[in-house]
Amino acid sequence: MSFVKLTTSALAIAALSATTAAARDQVQVAGSSTVLPYASIVAEAFGENFEFPTPVVESGGSSAGLKRFCEGVGENTIDVANASRRIKEKEVAACAENGVTDIIEVRIGYDGIVFASDIAGNSFEFTPSDWFLALSDTILVDGEMVPNPNTNWNQVNTAFPDQPIQAFVPGTKHGTREVFEDKVILAGCEETGAFDVLKAANGDDKKAAEKACIALRTDGKSVDIDGDYTETLARIESNKDGIGVFGLAFYENNTDKLQVATMGGITPSTESIATGEYPVSRPLFFYIKKAHIGVIPGLKEYAEFFVADEIAGPDGPLSEYGLVADPKLEETQSLVSEEAVLGGNS
Amino acid sequence: MTDATTPSSVPAMTPLSGKGSLLVQDARTRKRNAAEKRFKAYGVVAISIGMLMLIILVFNIISRGTGAFQQTFVTLEVPLLAEKLDKKGNRDPNDLRKVSTFGYAPLLRTAFEDKIAQNGIETELSPKAMAGILSAGAPAQLRDFVLADPSMIGTTQQFEFLASSRVDGYLKGRVSRDSIANDKNISAEQLDFVDKLIEGGSIEKRFNLAFIIGADSSDARPEAAGMGVSMIGSFFMMLVVLALALPIGVAASIYLEEFAPKNWLTDIIEVNISNLAAVPSIVFGILGLAVFINYMHLPTSAPLVGGLVLTLMTLPTIIISTRASLKAVPPSIRDAALGVGASKMQSVFHHVLPLAAPGILTGTIIGLAQALGETAPLLLIGMVGFIASNPPDSIASGLLDPNSAMPAQIYEWAKRADPAFYERAWGGIIILLVFLITMNTIAVILRRRFERRW
Numbered sequence: 001m002s003f004v005k006l007t008t009s010a011l012a013i014a015a016l017s018a019t020t021a022a023a024r025d026q027v028q029v030a031g032s033s034t035v036l037p038y039a040s041i042v043a044e045a046f047g048e049n050f051e052f053p054t055p056v057v058e059s060g061g062s063s064a065g066l067k068r069f070c071e072g073v074g075e076n077t078i079d080v081a082n083a084s085r086r087i088k089e090k091e092v093a094a095c096a097e098n099g100v101t102d103i104i105e106v107r108i109g110y111d112g113i114v115f116a117s118d119i120a121g122n123s124f125e126f127t128p129s130d131w132f133l134a135l136s137d138t139i140l141v142d143g144e145m146v147p148n149p150n151t152n153w154n155q156v157n158t159a160f161p162d163q164p165i166q167a168f169v170p171g172t173k174h175g176t177r178e179v180f181e182d183k184v185i186l187a188g189c190e191e192t193g194a195f196d197v198l199k200a201a202n203g204d205d206k207k208a209a210e211k212a213c214i215a216l217r218t219d220g221k222s223v224d225i226d227g228d229y230t231e232t233l234a235r236i237e238s239n240k241d242g243i244g245v246f247g248l249a250f251y252e253n254n255t256d257k258l259q260v261a262t263m264g265g266i267t268p269s270t271e272s273i274a275t276g277e278y279p280v281s282r283p284l285f286f287y288i289k290k291a292h293i294g295v296i297p298g299l300k301e302y303a304e305f306f307v308a309d310e311i312a313g314p315d316g317p318l319s320e321y322g323l324v325a326d327p328k329l330e331e332t333q334s335l336v337s338e339e340a341v342l343g344g345n346s
Numbered sequence: 347m348t349d350a351t352t353p354s355s356v357p358a359m360t361p362l363s364g365k366g367s368l369l370v371q372d373a374r375t376r377k378r379n380a381a382e383k384r385f386k387a388y389g390v391v392a393i394s395i396g397m398l399m400l401i402i403l404v405f406n407i408i409s410r411g412t413g414a415f416q417q418t419f420v421t422l423e424v425p426l427l428a429e430k431l432d433k434k435g436n437r438d439p440n441d442l443r444k445v446s447t448f449g450y451a452p453l454l455r456t457a458f459e460d461k462i463a464q465n466g467i468e469t470e471l472s473p474k475a476m477a478g479i480l481s482a483g484a485p486a487q488l489r490d491f492v493l494a495d496p497s498m499i500g501t502t503q504q505f506e507f508l509a510s511s512r513v514d515g516y517l518k519g520r521v522s523r524d525s526i527a528n529d530k531n532i533s534a535e536q537l538d539f540v541d542k543l544i545e546g547g548s549i550e551k552r553f554n555l556a557f558i559i560g561a562d563s564s565d566a567r568p569e570a571a572g573m574g575v576s577m578i579g580s581f582f583m584m585l586v587v588l589a590l591a592l593p594i595g596v597a598a599s600i601y602l603e604e605f606a607p608k609n610w611l612t613d614i615i616e617v618n619i620s621n622l623a624a625v626p627s628i629v630f631g632i633l634g635l636a637v638f639i640n641y642m643h644l645p646t647s648a649p650l651v652g653g654l655v656l657t658l659m660t661l662p663t664i665i666i667s668t669r670a671s672l673k674a675v676p677p678s679i680r681d682a683a684l685g686v687g688a689s690k691m692q693s694v695f696h697h698v699l700p701l702a703a704p705g706i707l708t709g710t711i712i713g714l715a716q717a718l719g720e721t722a723p724l725l726l727i728g729m730v731g732f733i734a735s736n737p738p739d740s741i742a743s744g745l746l747d748p749n750s751a752m753p754a755q756i757y758e759w760a761k762r763a764d765p766a767f768y769e770r771a772w773g774g775i776i777i778l779l780v781f782l783i784t785m786n787t788i789a790v791i792l793r794r795r796f797e798r799r800w
Binding site: 030036057321 | 521735
């Protein structure tokens with residue numbers, strides 16, 4: 001009986017003290033699942049090399065992470081949000097509304113987005129127009145926008161094999177989706193001339209035309225994957241005709257199951273992305289609450305460690321895992337050490 | 347589950363005035379007997395399908411997961427060079443700390459160069475590529491060793507390092523020379539080098555305790571990941587659940603069953619408890635996030651919050667099973683106690699409750715086992731991610747410091763890119779299943795030994 005009493009009272013004390021707990025002593029990070037592997041590698045090395053405890057890194061997607069980031073200032077809010085895209089003005093405004101005003105933006109490097117299919121299947125050499133013609137809701141045929149009639153890849157481009165179109169693209173909560181829309185579908189829309197037609201139809205409204213461009217077909221040829229790349233991989237393993245959108249690092253860890261397609265004739269690799277030859281890449285970021293620096297122990301050290309040459313540089317563990325090192329890393333380093341905030345007046 | 351034995355077939359019934367014989371069944375009897383046989387056959391088929399599925403599942407789990415319990419180790423003699431580790435030569439711990447794990451990596455390259463020179467191994471690999479067969483955690487292992495005992499600087503020590511996940515996969519048959527054709531993490535030359543080291547006895551695969559007791563690791567080193575810390579997280583959550591759900595659940599059921607008046611209010615409560623038992627667990631997660639974290643400001647990712655959420659989930663299970671076992675105690679016991687002058691409370695606590703205890707315990711253990719395997723609510727309170735990396739050092743830190751739980755850890759591993767994590771996810775399932783089977787077995791044993799029938 002005494003054990004039960006002991007644990008109950010210990011619990012009660014713990015619960016009470018939790019509400020008035022002293023400063024949280026580890027950095028808390030949440031956000032993009034693309035950045036998660038890099039953040040976890042840094043967190044682990046940080047815990048090994050510093051006296052601070054290993055930071056906690058959660059995933060959940062860029063938007064979800066930034067939403068939590070903007071919930072307010074204080075110990076039970078996260079210190080750092082990882083994002084695979086830049087923070088939106090809308091989000092900055094939401095942050096400001098909750099008192100999160102000084103945000104430090106840190107660009108850690110670039111990530112390539114690759115198109116990969118089953119290793120035993122056909123190989124592909126894509127251009128953005130191919131993807132637009134395969135996946136868009138409406139395409140341009142004889143000067144008119146019609147619902148997408150293509151069912152097989154050889155209808156999209158005669159050089160392609162006769163294989164049914166089946167694409168697994170990231171869901172809308174992923175930052176990857178935005179890059180896919182921007183750099184592939186929208187680029188294809190412009191290349192095929194559909195953009196100009198849509199722009200004319202929308203009374204020269206560029207935004208509306210862009211929105212119409214990136215509307216994907218909903219007849220099941222394009223499937224949104226809300227989970228992680230492992231889910232996309234599982235879909236491709238069960239449907240050999242499927243072509244999935246992956247991060248470069250994920251593909252490089254699964255080269256025995258996947259073959260990668262070229263884009264515009266360029267094979268994706270850290271080198272071709274670093275030089276900018278491979279077109280589909282995006283910067284990765286993390287955002288820090290300046291108000292938490294000095295309150296949460298180790299926060300600034302974590303940020304500085306993240307962008308240090310030995311971590312995020314071209315020979316560091318992040319680049320080994322698949323991150324494309326930022327050629328302007330030095331600027332980022334000084335930005336972090338100066339704690340320069342977004343919209344920077346300091 | 348009746349004890350009465352049923353005859354295997356209904357004896358032939360023949361009308362007295364009919365022309366049928368006692369030895370020949372008439373059409374109607376045959377039909378009824380056939381129906382019974384068919385029903386039994388359906389039952390056997392149903393059970394066989396269930397068993398088959400179970401066997402497939404268990405076979406799958408075991409064949410995929412056992413690999414995680416073994417790990418490949420590389421034995422290596424590493425010279426702890428003073429000029430690299432202690433440039434000032436004063437062995438001051440603060441100066442030693444300044445040498446990061448990156449400063450230790452060159453030692454491993456030197457160690458491999460020494461190794462091939464000593465053993466006459468021919469290879470065209472660069473020292474960096476040779477060191478690439480080791481886990482990315484090897485420099486940290488060296489650093490911890492040196493910081494723990496700075497007097498070792500200057501000596502040459504023998505270490506056992508984990509091999510990288512690709513090398514480990516090669517020894518386990520997951521990685522072959524064909525499968526790494528496009529892999530930039532390992533080359534065929536490195537595998538040749540590994541083959542030579544295996545011949546020399548420096549690389550071997552054996553049981554890996556660290557998988558069971560170790561902490562989670564980052565995506566760069568799946569070979570080092572373990573379940574241990576998340577197991578502690580699960581343990582603290584179960585402690586919270588037990589300490590809260592058992593007393594609250596039992597008190598609530600005793601009151602409802604023995605003392606509460608039977609009216610529309612208690613009816614509504616009863617319906618709601620049954621309803622609550624059927625609510626999807628993710629709903630409790632949302633509730634937990636809103637109430638415990640956003641309103642009460644308890645820390646995120648803490649086992650305390652996880653335990654509170656799981657308590658909400660387990661309470662209905664415990665209340666329902668406790669009420670059932672209280673109901674099973676015959677009224678004559680209560681009447682007898684009241685008859686000799688015991689108060690209502692005495693009759694409940696001295697007679698009814700002890701008799702119902704085995705049933706209550708069984709219900710509690712099954713409720714706990716359910717809570718142990720629950721993942722969904724933990725997603726929302728921040729217990730999934732790269733979390734379980736610091737073992738807690740006290741009860742308070744066990745309750746309040748960020749931690750994961752076993753099922754959440756398995757979910758997290760299954761999501762990661764490196765296939766080596768996939769193997770560990772299956773291994774984690776085996777560990778979790780062992781816990782669940784143990785708990786359920788205890789529940790069955792308790793019921794068998796202490797349950798009384800009237």
